Amino acid sequence: MRWWKWLGLAGIMGVAATGAVIARAERRRRAYTPEEIRARLHERVEQAHRTQQA
Numbered sequence: 001m002r003w004w005k006w007l008g009l010a011g012i013m014g015v016a017a018t019g020a021v022i023a024r025a026e027r028r029r030r031a032y033t034p035e036e037i038r039a040r041l042h043e044r045v046e047q048a049h050r051t052q053q054a
Contacts, residue, residue, distance in 0.1 A: 032040075
């Protein structure tokens with residue numbers, strides 16, 4: 001094969017791998033319920049306040 005064919009194939013593989021990573025992250029993000037998200041945000045705020053006070 002010519003070098004440009006290998007370059008094109010590598011580009012296609014890179015796009016496919018990036019899409020898979022994004023899809024996985026999106027599934028994880030959507031798996032949380034609104035209550036879980038709210039609880040995690042409250043925990044982060046409390047931790048930030050504790051860090052500032054220390």
